[in-house]
Amino acid sequence: MRKSTRLPTRFPPGTKYVLESHGGTVRRYVELPDGRRISLPSRKALTCCAADATLVPALAQAEAAETGRRRAKVSATR
Secondary structure, eight states: EEEEESSSSSSTTTTEEEEEEETTTEEEEEOOSSEEEEEEEEEOOOOOOTTTOOOHHHHHHHHHHHHHHHHHHHHHHO
């Protein structure tokens, strides 16, 4: 991989910006259509806290409905 301090001002069509996660760091490089790579400085990976998010939409809807029912019961008893 070619190390460069300056990137070109224009890239050819088909150029890719690639991120590779390795543990706590993210390796970055630009891949040109002819296969050449331009390395970019690695960065520390950011952590994400998505405790309320889920990948299963039906489950998320069911949980939201249940939470709404619990809140309605609590409001009715006050």
